[in-house]
Amino acid sequence: MNDAAEAEYGTSPSIWTRLTTLTDYFAWPLRTSHYLELVNPLWTTHKLQARVVKVWDETQDARTLTLRPGMNWRGHRAGQHVRVGIPANGKHYTRTYTISSPPERSDDCFTITVKAIDKGTISHHIVRNIKVGDYLPIGLPQGDFYLPDAQPIEPLFITAGSGITPAFSMISSLIAQGRLPDTCHLHYAPHEFDVVLGKQLREMDQQQNRYHLHLLYTREGQDVHFSAEQLDALCPDWKQRDVYACGPPSLLEAIETCFEEAGCSRNLHIERFRAPFTEIPADAVGGKVRFAQSDVDTEGDSETPLLRVAEEAGMNPPHGCRMGICHTCNTTLVSGCVRDLRTGEVLNEAGSIVQTCICAAAGDCELDL
């Protein structure tokens, strides 16, 4: 622990670290932190957790969770995101959500706003089942989609749906600091009633005379989808502005094309949400197999266990029983799809544990071997 802390921060260990190194002798093979967790889960150092202190329904299918993070949390920058562990149906899932609150918030809490998406089991679970008092494992804030420290050039935000969250955090942060420049904001939502964070946005629009909000409803009759003409009409000086865009892939593509054509791509900052699932190929006939750590690329068919594929490629990965009972061959799925040959179950979530002796490729896949 000592060495790890030193390596990580490049400083000598704190008194707290020295103390826990000593008390860890009492707690072995666990750590002191495992016992502190029994008293208060926010005191742990072996993992970071957050307590749900408030849930607020933004629209019929979007919910804002206010989270109080544990001791080891460090502040975020407006626009950054955080990984959140969600237990649903007994399983632990990890999802990344943008922090929607500004770092200037005074109570050390932060908020995430989650929209239940079609077929999204986990987002549905958050929107329907998470309640006040639950503890969720979280990561530290990450991401490079944030405002520069220097006074930003007059910004233009283009957002859609739950892509509002980083922009909301940035704008409220600038307001909290009392240095909001002239800001233009185009936000797309299906209807007037399901604008995520809509109430706060409209309030800001009324109270801040430098903030110009344009809400565009895409499913209320007229075609109001993003176009260069629309941009010209709503924000004539867009070519001079620093642009921050976040939303579904189709919108981001349209924006990128538009800015490329106008030759001002370098003003454009984009935040993309990556899908945690790979689409399951319909025919599942095997495909390209990549063993990331060994840097080996090969082919695997849909019946040959990945362990054999690796061995035929000249590797010697860990293995034991070769029949799926001992779990010596467990490894992690980096990306792609594999199928359990015993049950036919397809694993397509990055980070899933794969037993290589009884799993075969189902389409392309990459393993952490």
Next chain:
Amino acid sequence: MCRPVSVLRLATASWICKGKVMKTHELPVDLTDEQIEEFGRELDAIRDEVFDSRGERDRTYILNVIRTQRTLAVSARFVIYLSLFFIPAWGHVLAYWPVMLTILALGTAMLGIAKILENMEIAHNVLHAQWDWMKDPEIQSNTWEWDTMSPSDRWMHSHNVVHHTWTNVLEKDLDVGYGIMRVTPMQKWKPAFLLQPVYFILLMLLFEEGVALHEQAIDDHLKGKNKFSDFKPLLKRIGYKIWRQVAKDYIAWPLAAALVAVPISFFVDFSPLAVFGIVAGANAVANIIRNIWAFVIIFCGHFPAGAHNFTLKQVEGETRARWYLRQLLGSCNIEGGKLFHILSGNLSHQIEHHLFPDMCSNRYKEVAPRVRALADRYGLPYNSAPLYRQFGTTWLNNLRLAFPGGGEPYDHRTERAVL
């Protein structure tokens, strides 16, 4: 349900093709190859059904057990400390040896139970990857370290890989007599076995140490098959784990009490050294309680009367279904109540555990009646009895097999059921 042909089952296909009424196996049962495969398919169906239904209640169960165990462990340590305030030297009204010893015994028993829970119901099962499906980064087989002298990854190899794959196969499964005992007449007698009742008792008391040193490499070395330098790194790893265990139970906790006792000893006439001894002694007794319990439960798994052992020839070209059958014939259940099952780490459902080693342990009691009914239907034995019978016959076997002979291996065909 449409399912792809598994690689594991490809081997079976060729057996079925050769004809319906064929018996090519040498297992001690009167079933045709076809019937054994059908038996295997039925077990697969049970497995798939349970695995598909795992969910929130299983997660709640293991989280509760873990929280209970940790609370019990830390409380036990402080109850042991508490007992020190009732040493007669304090001179207050309750300061009598009987009071002190009662509290000390309570603390020791709590610590023993906490260690039993940790080793058996939590760590053993976590290390079997029974809880990996939850994908909870805190409860994973590859990162869990347990409260015993054996490093978890070393134990996973000798247990999950060797013992669970080669269950009860002579020459392969190191758990058949642990290299020091004769547990089946199929093992050749040698004079060293005359002492095995003594080994039996010693291993019971020092089970933790025994498990830590239970390694193929060390066993080979004793037989002169490899050099010391071959497994020196291995010994270093085991040594580090042993040192941390000793540092906790016999240095850290007793020393903390003794250090507090030093200033107090100026006012209360009691030596800090004796305080150290009391705490270290209590921890040692707790470890021994755990050792005896673990030994008793584990020895009842494969050694009571009626458990089968197998030769290498019998498992040649074994299919998954035959592997199932071997697990059933080689394992024994212990009957008892709910608490008994939890404290035994559900190893009292040894048969179910060996059929489905990575099924979460709280489900064994649910599948046990189904497996038993299935065994009945196929006229197969299902060795289940109370603890006194299972451990009694284990002990008698041990005494008998210390001497040459001991009879032919038990033959199930003599009491065959009608199919």
